Amino acid sequence: MDNFAAFAYLIAGICFFMALRGLSSPATARRGNLLGVAGMVIAVATTLASPGVLSYGLIAAGILLGGAIGTVIALKIKMTALPQLVAAFHSLVGLAAVFVAAAAFYAPEAYGIARDGVIATSSLVEMSLGAAIGAVTFTGSLVAFGKLQGIFRAAPITFTGQHPLNAALALLMVGLIVWFSLTQSAPAFWLIVLLALLLGYLLIIPIGGADMPVVVSMLNSYSGWAACGIGFTLANTALIITGALVGASGAILSYIMCKGMNRSIINVILGGFGADESAAAAVGGDDDRPVKSGSAEDAAFLMQNATSVIIVPGYGMAVAQAQHALREMADTLKKSNIKVRYAIHPVAGRMPGHMNVLLAEANVPYDEVLELEEINRDFSQTDVAFVIGANDVTNPAAKTDPASPIYGMPILDVENAAQVLFIKRSMGAGYAGVENELFFRDNTMMLFGDAKKMCEDIVKAME
Amino acid sequence: MEIIPLPFVALFTAFVLACFVGYYVVWSVTPALHSPLMGVTNAISSVIIVGALIAAGPADFHLSKVFGFIAVVLASVNIFGGFVVTNRMLAMFRKKPKA
Numbered sequence: 001m002d003n004f005a006a007f008a009y010l011i012a013g014i015c016f017f018m019a020l021r022g023l024s025s026p027a028t029a030r031r032g033n034l035l036g037v038a039g040m041v042i043a044v045a046t047t048l049a050s051p052g053v054l055s056y057g058l059i060a061a062g063i064l065l066g067g068a069i070g071t072v073i074a075l076k077i078k079m080t081a082l083p084q085l086v087a088a089f090h091s092l093v094g095l096a097a098v099f100v101a102a103a104a105f106y107a108p109e110a111y112g113i114a115r116d117g118v119i120a121t122s123s124l125v126e127m128s129l130g131a132a133i134g135a136v137t138f139t140g141s142l143v144a145f146g147k148l149q150g151i152f153r154a155a156p157i158t159f160t161g162q163h164p165l166n167a168a169l170a171l172l173m174v175g176l177i178v179w180f181s182l183t184q185s186a187p188a189f190w191l192i193v194l195l196a197l198l199l200g201y202l203l204i205i206p207i208g209g210a211d212m213p214v215v216v217s218m219l220n221s222y223s224g225w226a227a228c229g230i231g232f233t234l235a236n237t238a239l240i241i242t243g244a245l246v247g248a249s250g251a252i253l254s255y256i257m258c259k260g261m262n263r264s265i266i267n268v269i270l271g272g273f274g275a276d277e278s279a280a281a282a283v284g285g286d287d288d289r290p291v292k293s294g295s296a297e298d299a300a301f302l303m304q305n306a307t308s309v310i311i312v313p314g315y316g317m318a319v320a321q322a323q324h325a326l327r328e329m330a331d332t333l334k335k336s337n338i339k340v341r342y343a344i345h346p347v348a349g350r351m352p353g354h355m356n357v358l359l360a361e362a363n364v365p366y367d368e369v370l371e372l373e374e375i376n377r378d379f380s381q382t383d384v385a386f387v388i389g390a391n392d393v394t395n396p397a398a399k400t401d402p403a404s405p406i407y408g409m410p411i412l413d414v415e416n417a418a419q420v421l422f423i424k425r426s427m428g429a430g431y432a433g434v435e436n437e438l439f440f441r442d443n444t445m446m447l448f449g450d451a452k453k454m455c456e457d458i459v460k461a462m463e
Numbered sequence: 464m465e466i467i468p469l470p471f472v473a474l475f476t477a478f479v480l481a482c483f484v485g486y487y488v489v490w491s492v493t494p495a496l497h498s499p500l501m502g503v504t505n506a507i508s509s510v511i512i513v514g515a516l517i518a519a520g521p522a523d524f525h526l527s528k529v530f531g532f533i534a535v536v537l538a539s540v541n542i543f544g545g546f547v548v549t550n551r552m553l554a555m556f557r558k559k560p561k562a
Contacts, residue, residue: 004549009513012510013481016483016507016510017484017488019503019507020483020485020488020489020492020500020503020504021488021491022501023492023493023503024491024492024493025493025496025501026495026496026553026556026558029496029499029553029556030550030553030554032503033499033503033546033549033550033553036503036506036507036546036549039507039510040506040507040510040542040546043512043513044512044513044516047512047513047517048516049537050517050520052517052520052521053516053517053519053520053521054520054521054522055519055520055521055522055528056557058519058532059516059519059520059532059535062519062532062536062539063536063539064536064539065536065539066535066536066537066538066539066540066541066542066543067539067540067542067543068543068545069540070540070541070542070543070545070547071543071544071545071547073540073543073544074543074545074547074548074551075547075551077548079552081550082498082552085544085548086501086502086505088499089505089541089544089545090505090511092537092538092540092541093505093508093509093537093538095510095534095537096509096512096513096515096534096537096538097532099515099530099531099533099534099537100511100514100515100518100530100531100534102527102530103514103515103518103527103528103530103531103534104514104518104527106525106526106527106530107518107521107526107527107528110517110518110520110521110527111514111517116505122471125556170555177481203532207530216501217501220501220504220505223505223508224504224508226511227508227510227511228478230511230514231474232471232474232478234476234513234514234517236514237474237477237511238510239510239511239513239514240474240477240478240481241477241478241481242481242507242508242510243508244478244481244482244485245481245484245485245488245489245504245507246485246504246505246507246508247482247485248481248482248485248486248489249485249489249500249504250504252486252489253497253501254491256494256497257494268534333560342473344494344495346494351497351498351501352494352497352498352500353494353495353496353498353499353500353501354498355544356494356495356496356497357498357499357552357555358499360552360555360556360557361555363555365557365558365559365560366495366556366557366558367558367559368559369495369531371494371495391533407547458499460556
């Protein structure tokens with residue numbers, strides 16, 4: 001790579017850093033996104049200008065084909081399906097990494113990493129790592145996509161001997177990488193890829209559907225490390241810098257998600273809720289205590305006499321597509337000078353920041369949407385907490401019951417509000433299968449029904 | 464022209480420094496924008512297209528050219544899809560209109 005190209009790649013990398021920096025606030029974010037595009041254009045243009053890249057027609061066809069597919073999908077996807085889309089896109093990066101590694105293996109001179117057909121050992125290690133991580137990312141992301149889209153059961157798929165099997169396969173892979181690096185054997189390369197494809201599948205199937213925020217972040221991270229591995233193979237600083245940036249980003253998001261559930265990443269990867277027999281035994285589910293339930297008119301009356309309302313949205317709101325009706329309800333309340341805010345738990349939804357995007361889509365101003373740390377203290381001064389589609393993130397058992405599977409998880413303190421309204425379809429237990437004490441309290445009113453319809457009925461009752 | 468690849472130490476230095484910068488830049492992202500963050504990082508990780516272009520580049524036919532072409536298509540889906548979906552998300556974030 002000549003000096004000019006090296007400088008250009010450095011500038012592209014800087015553009016990518018600035019793109020992420022722009023995400024520190026919605027005001028600067030769109031400009032940041034444009035900088036990201038600029039960085040990509042610089043990187044691609046520099047590569048197209050390099051000697052040896054001559055098939056412009058073929059390349060243009062490829063970019064146009066991929067670009068058209070990507071643009072159409074991105075424009076048409078519903079925001080509630082965002083987690084699936086992100087998972088699917090990660091799989092493509094993983095697969096691309098495998099193909100680039102394969103290309104480097106079969107034509108190493110094009111990349112300048114071989115002399116007389118002999119590839120340096122370090123390059124072979126990097127190449128196999130890039131391919132392996134890419135393959136794991138590919139199948140892992142496809143499984144995540146399947147679970148999110150409902151194609152696979154969301155429940156964890158476990159079988160005895162799973163962990164020893166995965167460990168054995170991982171060891172086998174390490175052995176193959178060593179063998180490949182010493183012999184440059186093509187069958188070894190493809191065995192590594194096949195094994196990694198299998199491992200990706202095996203690693204993700206035991207993880208339950210509601211742990212997907214961590215999984216998607218983790219796969220985001222892996223796609224970055226795969227790019228890094230390829231970057232080392234090709235001695236390309238743009239790939240290395242960008243790969244490290246993406247890898248770090250995914251890792252930090254995974255950490256934030258795990259802290260939000262108070263579980264370690266190991267605990268999540270090695271099987272989430274449902275895999276633990278003793279936790280299943282502790283589940284309530286057949287609690288016959290009475291709950292106070294009400295109608296839309298009751299809820300409307302309660303809220304109209306309040307001075308402050310905090311809305312707690314969860315995945316159930318997304319499923320019911322209730323965000324627009326919810327915002328209409330909030331608007332009606334605001335017209336009567338009632339203070340309305342939204343409280344977002346870090347693991348609400350199926351992807352980090354998912355609730356925020358859904359609320360933004362419904363035209364909720366982002367300064368009314370607050371994170372757990374910012375708003376938790378305010379529940380004690382709030383008249384009504386309106387919980388729509390969330391359950392485990394409000395459950396006080398996380399603070400009081402050491403036997404509960406959600407013990408230790410930071411929760412939203414809705415129990416401190418004067419009145420709590422819960423929209424649920426029925427008394428069925430939430431994802432964790434844990435009974436929520438709040439349902440049985442005196443100051444809690446359950447609103448049974450579909451979230452979207454309930455919000456619409458409340459709006460009607462308030463007019 | 465003799466192309467001298469960077470020594471491993473230089474690449475590794477860039478890697479470590481990038482990890483540090485990445486750490487601080489990502490922590491500065493506001494939680495409300497974590498979804499666009501995933502969108503952008505997905506798009507920029509497709510800079511792997513650089514490797515794909517080099518593979519698809521040569522004029523004569525070769526197996527790696529096929530691999531390169533496939534990787535170009537895959538990466539392009541991500542680049543366009545990633546930036547477009549991120550822009551869609553970001554366009555929706557609005558502040559309270561000043562009364």
